[in-house]
Amino acid sequence: MKKHIFKATAGVLTALSITLAGCSDFLDVNDNPNQTTEALPSLILPSAQAAVGIVLGNTYQVYGSMWSQYWTQNRSSSQYKSVDQFLLQGSNFDRPWQLLYADGMEDLQLIINQANAEPVKQYAAAAMILKAYELQMLTDAFGDIPNREALQGEQLNLNPHYDSQESVYDSIFALINRGISLIDASSEYIPGDEDMIFQGDMDKWEAFGNTLKLRAYLRLSEVNPTKAQAGIATLAGATFLTEDAAINYTSTGGNQNPLYAEMVGLGRTQNLVASETAVNQMKALSDPRLLAFYQNAAGTTTVNPIPQGSFNTPPSAAYPLSLPSPNTGAAPRSAASALAPVKFMSAAESYFLQAEAAARGWLAGDARGLFEDGITASFEAYNVTPGAYITTAVAAFPASGLAAQLKAIITQKYFAMNGNQGFEAWSEWRRTGYPDFFVRSVESSLPAGQFPARFLYPNTELTRNPNFPGAKVVTDKVWWDK
Incomplete structure (x- = not known):
């Protein structure tokens, strides 16, 4: 019989209780109750x-969904105007940086530090893979980040040196x-x-780790293709995700989709609406x-x-605007939006990654066939009947020519990621240049032809960390963005 160290209660998300007194107070988690080696990994x-x-x-x-041009700011509200204009401040990113380091990485390291204890080993395996995922989130957004000195033992180091993005990828x-x-699935x-992602299914954690590795190596395709190809070669025969890696939410307070929860805290104001860029293409x-x-x-x-x-x-009463579907979590006046999952990786993404690696001859x-599997997985995720769409798309897949095949794969990946994997869609656009139909934001503050290429370092680093390497601007590209 399997032994579970701890049986989770239904309110596990409520452990990160949400106080919604406006945007600045959303999930203001300042005290970490788990800062002890005695805390149970469960x-x-x-x-x-x-936290992640x-x-x-x-x-x-x-940010990802607006910069991928799935969504844009509503004409009758104002919350995300600066995002659409690319007029950002470091303070915009104080909270996500804090949550990822102080409430994500610190907790994961507590588990990892106990990896040699047999009862903890499978938790540590999941923690290592999730920490790799979190590091990629951070470095793909900010570039160079604290890594080796991010923690001092089990405590957050407030004055760490920064590591190069290339070395962070090696850590990933x-x-x-x-x-x-x-x-060891038989443990x-x-x-x-x-385990809110896979409920303890260690075979799925292994598939997630392999798929994450494939994603990370493909991220190097334009900056170090030799390393990317060699790394992907080690995945021969590996299992990959065939279902979404996601957290599913409930309708109760504290357990709701985090974007929906914030919007409820902002008075259910509908700030996000459909962008012509994605909609017209679809x-x-x-x-x-x-x-x-x-x-x-x-x-x-x-x-x-x-x-x-x-x-x-x-705004015009004669032209009412379309809102994101409740499937995305961005429809605060729909109770169904509370249930929208947060997708860490989707089955569709898994197949498209494999399709790209196969097209390059690296896997x-x-x-x-994998391209078709990716489109099919996207339709199945939303219970949509495809009609002739998949047949038509597969028939148009180029028989040869890597550039043409990559364009087809990444463009279909873009459609599949609409509303649930906005940041990853934007990252893939930065890496590949696809899709190639992005337009200049009407109110862009950037010169013609320029788009955002990174997040800004948080103000907390600028003001508190003497080893802060210096501010960046939104058009400074990260290492792998060639």
Whole structure:
């Protein structure tokens, strides 16, 4: 019989209780109750998972989905105007930085430090893989970040030196390898329901680790293709995700989708609406998923988008705007939005990653077949009947020519990530240049032809860390962005 160190209660997310007194107070977690080597890993793991999910499903989702031009600022509100204009301040990123380091990485390290204890080993395996995921979130957003000195023992180091993004990626690969090496699905000590991503299924953790490694190596495709190819070669015969790696939420307070919860705290104001960029492309392809990602405009049977960044155009009663679907968590007036999952990685992404690796000749497999699997997984995730869409898309997949095949793969990945993996879609656009139909935001503060390429370092680093390496601007590219 499997032994679970701790049986989670239904309110595990409530451990990170949400105080919604406006945007500045959202999830203001200042005290970490788990800062003790005596804390049970079964209590720490869900706390860390929740912290990562909060950042991924809120800040990263908003910025990623607006900069991927799925969403834009509503004309009748103002919360995200600066995001659409690319007029950012370091303080915009204080909270996600804090949550990822102080409430995510610190907790995960507490578990990792106990990896040699047999009852903890499977928790440590999951913690290592999740820490690798978190490091990629941080370095893909900010570039060079604290890593080796981020923690002092089990405590957060407030004055760490920064590590190069290249070395952080080396740590990502090492953590995944170490985590996978510890996995023993037959162990009598495995996580249970307190594991909010896979409920203790260690085979799925291994598949997640392999898929994350594939994603990370492909991220190096333009900066170090030799290393990327060699790393992917080690994945021959590996298992990859065939279902979404996600946290699912409930309708009760403290357990809701984090973006929905923040919007409720902001008075249910609808700040996000459909962008013409994504919607018009989907309409041109007669994509049946359109209503999985957007709502018909009020009183109509159509999805009405607006040009990216056109929030200063006065609203018109004659042209009601379409909102994101409750599937995305960005519809605060719909109770169903509370249930939207936060997707760490999707099955669709897994197949598209494999398709790209196969197209490059770096991984065995049928690129066209995996491309089809990716589109199919996206339709299945939203219970949408594809009609002739998948057949048509697969028939148009280029028989040869890497550039043309990559364009097809990444563009379909972009459609699949609409509303749930905005940050990853933006990261893939930075890496590959696809999709190639992004437009200049109407109110962009940047020169023509320039787009945002990174997050800004938080003000807390500038003011508190004497080893802070210096401020960046939003157009400074990260290391792998060539």
